[in-house]
Amino acid sequence: MRNFPLKILHSYVLLSVVVFLFVQGLKYCEIIAPNWVFNHLNDFLVIPMVAMLGLHTTWFIKKDKSIRIDLFTILSLVVLYSVVFEYYLPKQSYRYTGDVWDVVCYALGGIVFYVLQKFE
Template sequence: MIRRLPLKWLHLYVLLSLGVFLYVQGLKYVSGIDNSWVFHHLNDFLTIPIVATLCLWGVWLVKKDFGICLNIFTILSLVALFSIFFEYYLPQQSHRYTSDIWDVVCYFLGGFIFWSLQKLG
C-alpha cells in the first residue's frame, strides 16, 4: 500500500471536484433548476481531471510505479475523445444531447488543470 499519496494537490482537487459535483447534482435534484451555466458546463469542466486521475491510478496499479505521470499527448487524447463522443457523435444519435463549443472549451480547461496540478506534484 502507498505510505504517502503522490500528487497530493491533484488528489485534493479531485476530491473537491467530486464534492462540488455531488452538491450541484443534489441542488439540481432538489430545486429542479436546470437552466444555468453551472448545470450545463461545470460537469464538463470537472470531468477530465476526475477521469484522468482514475486513468492514472489504473496505470499505477498495472505498472506498480507511482512516479508515472500522464503526458500531454495522453491528456489531449482524452480531451479529444470526450469532445468527439459527447459533442459530435451523441448529438447525432439522440435529441437529448446537444453540441456546444463551450463544452469542448471546458474539457480543454479541465485537461489543462489536470496537467498543471500533475506538474505541480
C-alpha cells in the same frame, strides 16, 4: 491519501467529485442555479476526474507511482470526450446537445490536470 504523491492534484480531484455530486443533487432536487452550473461546470470537472482514475489504474498495474499522464494522452482524452459528447451523441439522442463551450471546458479541465500533476 498520505501514501499517494500529487497531494494538490488529489485534493483538487476530490473537491471536483464533491462539486459534481452537489450539482447532481441540485438537479435532482430541481433547485434553480445559474445556467453555467448545469451546462458547463461538470464538463470542466470531468477530465481531471477521468484522468485521475486512469492514473491510479496505471499506478496499480505498473506498481510505479512516479508515472504521470503526458500531454498527448490528456489531449486524446479531451478529443475523445469532445467527439463523443459534442458530436456523436447529439446526433443520436435529443437529450444531448453539441456545444463548443463544452469542448472549451474539457480542454480547460485537461490543462488544469496537466499543470497540477507537475506539483508535488
